[in-house]
Amino acid sequence: MLDRLYAYVYNSLHSNTESTESSETTRTGCTEKPKHPNMCRRLGDIGSIENRRLVANNAANQMGSREMSKPKKVKQEVITAFKGFDKHMKCLDFQFEVGKTYVHDREVKACSSGFHACEYPLDVFRYYAPADSVFAIVDSSGEIDRETNGDTKIASAELYIKGELKIPELTSATIKWITDKCDSVKAQHSKGDRSASSATGNQSASSATGNQSASSATGYRSASSATGYQSASSATGYQSASSATDDRSASSATGNRSASSATGNRSASSATGYQSASSATGYQSASSATGNQSASSATGNQSASSAMGKNSVAMNIGIFGKAKADKDGAIVLCNHDSDYNIRHIRASKIGENGIKANTWYQLNDAGEFVECE
16 A cells, blocks of 8 residues: 555656756755656655655655644534614614625624624613514624623624514513523422413413513413513413513413503513403503404503504503504594693594504694604
8 A cells, every 4th residue: 555655656746847956956965856846855765665665654644634734614603682673674773684694894892893682582672662663583693792791682793684573472582582591391380580480271370470581371261470570471372361560571462352461661562362452551662452353552651552453442641652553443642741741632543533544643742643653
């Protein structure tokens, strides 16, 4: 084998017919001008079997080192996170789109430079209120930097916008995020921080009162309650109820005739079932009811109320509040003076008084409905 390797090396070196300068002949100590500039330096006296073995071993070692020197592929860390935007899907005037990837080619530093997102879904409410914002699930990759002594915000060099999330989907993502960090869910009632509670049986109940806890009830006539800081509550069963009462909490009820309530600041409440009700009373919170004959109520300042089902009602009596409803529905709005006293309160059916379907309205100082964004 070594003889064959030697022959390969020897023939390769002799394939180049270029000659060297005479000075190189002197320096290498060869008596004849070599046919290859490196022949004398690399081969020397090739008359003996020992030298042939040394040459072949050296060539083999060189070939091995070149193979090992090839860069190894390092698996890139990809973090599933959540990002908030304004109503035009912009963040700090930078336009984003679902399905696109964005690359930051400068320093990556949390709170300073790079593309920012939050690992905990409801942390996005700290930066974008649910009343008039857009949220998405994203993949953060490349260089990653995390905020110290803060929330779960991260900065990354690369960001992929996977898809837009509505409030119920954000709630479900929150429950999954918390339960994934729990060893197991063994009880239907949990008091610890970042705890999880789940009840899936008919007429069951689920309660989670710890900070950043999650509560889920999917059974028929079940109830779900989450009162902890940044908690999430979801009830998807028929005639179920969902309640989240602390800051930046989210509540979602998707069953028929279900109810959803969120009372924390910047919280979100969503009810999508037939004849369901949704209530959000926190500052800059959002209430959405999409089922037919459902009702949506938002009483917090700068909050939003949306009722998209047929014959449903959207009511917002908060300061600078706004409301919209689907066709055959109605809206209720208030206007306040500088001392926050109620100056006007008005209600209108969609299609009357110039009120259009699926359009946001506020009540001005004259008590008139005006379109808003």
